[in-house]
Amino acid sequence: MNNSYLDLVNQTFNFPQEDYNLKDDYLQYNDVDVKALIDKYGTPLKFTYLPKIGQQINKAKKMFANAFKKHKYEGKYFYCYCTKSSHFSFIVEEALKNNIHLETSYAYDIEIINKLYEAKKINKDTFIICNGFKQKPYISRIARLLNTGFKNVIPVLDNKDELKGYRKSVRVPFKIGIRVAAEEEPTFPFYTSRLGIRSKDILEFYVDEIEGNEHRFELKMLHIFLNKGIKDDIYYWSELNKIINLYCQLRKICPELDSINIGGGFPIKHSLGFEYDYQFMINEIVRNIKVACKRSKVPMPNIFTEFGSYTVGESMAHIYSVEKEKKQNDRETWYMIDSSFITTLPDTWGIGEKFLMLPINKWNSEYQRVTLGGITCDSHDYYDSEEHINEVFLPKIENGEPLYVGFFHTGAYQDQISGYGGIKHCLIPSPKYIVLDRDKNGKLIDWVYAKEQSAQSMLKILGYK
Numbered sequence: 001m002n003n004s005y006l007d008l009v010n011q012t013f014n015f016p017q018e019d020y021n022l023k024d025d026y027l028q029y030n031d032v033d034v035k036a037l038i039d040k041y042g043t044p045l046k047f048t049y050l051p052k053i054g055q056q057i058n059k060a061k062k063m064f065a066n067a068f069k070k071h072k073y074e075g076k077y078f079y080c081y082c083t084k085s086s087h088f089s090f091i092v093e094e095a096l097k098n099n100i101h102l103e104t105s106y107a108y109d110i111e112i113i114n115k116l117y118e119a120k121k122i123n124k125d126t127f128i129i130c131n132g133f134k135q136k137p138y139i140s141r142i143a144r145l146l147n148t149g150f151k152n153v154i155p156v157l158d159n160k161d162e163l164k165g166y167r168k169s170v171r172v173p174f175k176i177g178i179r180v181a182a183e184e185e186p187t188f189p190f191y192t193s194r195l196g197i198r199s200k201d202i203l204e205f206y207v208d209e210i211e212g213n214e215h216r217f218e219l220k221m222l223h224i225f226l227n228k229g230i231k232d233d234i235y236y237w238s239e240l241n242k243i244i245n246l247y248c249q250l251r252k253i254c255p256e257l258d259s260i261n262i263g264g265g266f267p268i269k270h271s272l273g274f275e276y277d278y279q280f281m282i283n284e285i286v287r288n289i290k291v292a293c294k295r296s297k298v299p300m301p302n303i304f305t306e307f308g309s310y311t312v313g314e315s316m317a318h319i320y321s322v323e324k325e326k327k328q329n330d331r332e333t334w335y336m337i338d339s340s341f342i343t344t345l346p347d348t349w350g351i352g353e354k355f356l357m358l359p360i361n362k363w364n365s366e367y368q369r370v371t372l373g374g375i376t377c378d379s380h381d382y383y384d385s386e387e388h389i390n391e392v393f394l395p396k397i398e399n400g401e402p403l404y405v406g407f408f409h410t411g412a413y414q415d416q417i418s419g420y421g422g423i424k425h426c427l428i429p430s431p432k433y434i435v436l437d438r439d440k441n442g443k444l445i446d447w448v449y450a451k452e453q454s455a456q457s458m459l460k461i462l463g464y465k
Helices: 005-012 034-041 051-071 089-096 107-118 136-147 162-169 199-210 234-251 278-296 309-315 346-350 414-418 455-461
Strands: 020-023 026-029 045-049 077-082 101-104 128-130 153-157 174-179 217-223 259-261 302-307 316-327 333-337 356-359 367-373 392-395 404-408 432-438 444-450
Touching: 005 392, 026 034, 026 404, 034 045, 034 316, 034 404, 034 432, 034 444, 051 077, 051 089, 051 278, 051 302, 051 309, 077 089, 077 309, 089 107, 089 309, 101 107, 107 128, 107 136, 128 136, 136 153, 136 162, 153 162, 153 217, 162 174, 162 217, 174 199, 199 217, 199 234, 217 234, 234 259, 234 278, 278 302, 302 309, 309 316, 346 414, 356 392
Parallel strands: 045 432, 077 101, 077 302, 101 128, 128 153, 153 174, 174 217, 217 259, 259 302, 333 367
Antiparallel strands: 020 026, 045 316, 316 333, 316 404, 356 404, 367 392, 432 444
16 A cells, blocks of 8 residues: 555645646755755744745736736736735845836825835836835825825725825825725625725716816726636626726726726635636636626726736745654654644634645655644644645654755745734744845855744743843
8 A cells, every 4th residue: 555645645636736746855946955954954944935926926927918918808916915915025135126106005104115216126117016005104105105206006995085185295196096995795794895985986086086187196996806716607707897897987088097906816826726717717818808898898998917926926835844743642643843823823813814834855755644833832832734624744854864844935925914024923033034036047045034933032022121
């Protein structure tokens, strides 16, 4: 009977895959020798592989170009990076190397925009899409960008009153967008998203507040985002077609309106069994927009996207060592890792997110069902199921080197939600952070972005002298 971990994977999935293969019984990720990183830096650690970011961006650009060509689409495509997914400078700057634009969510994002401009990473023609519920500090920073010549800053109105702030503080002609409040799925405890303006109010709002304002500002964009992401189901196509039809109605009385922003929502790979036809979905989005515009006899809009998780998610991994095996009863085996899921991968705890989990070594060892446990004293600090199955299987721990476990495609939101560099549950430190890139000859280079968080840094925050 074949019962090694490698046999299990081969029986379940097509393996090796594009980004994952084995070399001398050790897992390789994008041709990165993960075991060599462990030997060099120890565990726990997390690393970002920068080249993956550009690969994702250019893959999406190519697929939209294919769809535009197939359907003879007459608008343009603009790729925006959603900064809230990961604000780190080396992430944003890597994304910007690929001729993209940016989306912001809060006032402090605008300070990042200023820094990027000072460093000549963006210019005043870069599109800056400003989303979110905006308090006065956010509005004033947006106004400052507009007043200093940033031509393509587009504040997307979350509510009707937001426009008043720009009327008071912006001294130059500018463009605005409107976020259309989406209807939520039946599983939500509320019917309509808290974000955006109700679609039935937008036509009247345009006529009363925007049309004929002596050209100080003009409606440029309609924006929609669905929490469940871009999926091939009735709910997604229904909500998308609502905004397309609204665009067609508005375009007949608003010639300045020339863009639809479909937000983000492309899924990323959280299992070796992941299947998603990106090209099909893009083709269908483009086709739906074109058909509606032709039917209404209005120009086809430019299409904006704001991909965050898709851009950066697959570029990061978290690596842990199994410290100890604990058998707590007749059927439960615990593998205790040298860190915490709550503090390093908070989505596993907060929303039950599943990441692509694979062992780094011992692929030719027998496997068993286990539960992974973190080292906090919280009973919820565990990981017990993969996306494709409600269980976790890992190689048995034998004599020799420890078992190393990797959680891959963890690059979106985890540092932001866990509060990078702050106080963690049970004072578990943030692990060391390694950045990987390739030089002009394709050779892998790595450097330490941050050492493991120290006790002194935490005590200082807590006020201990």
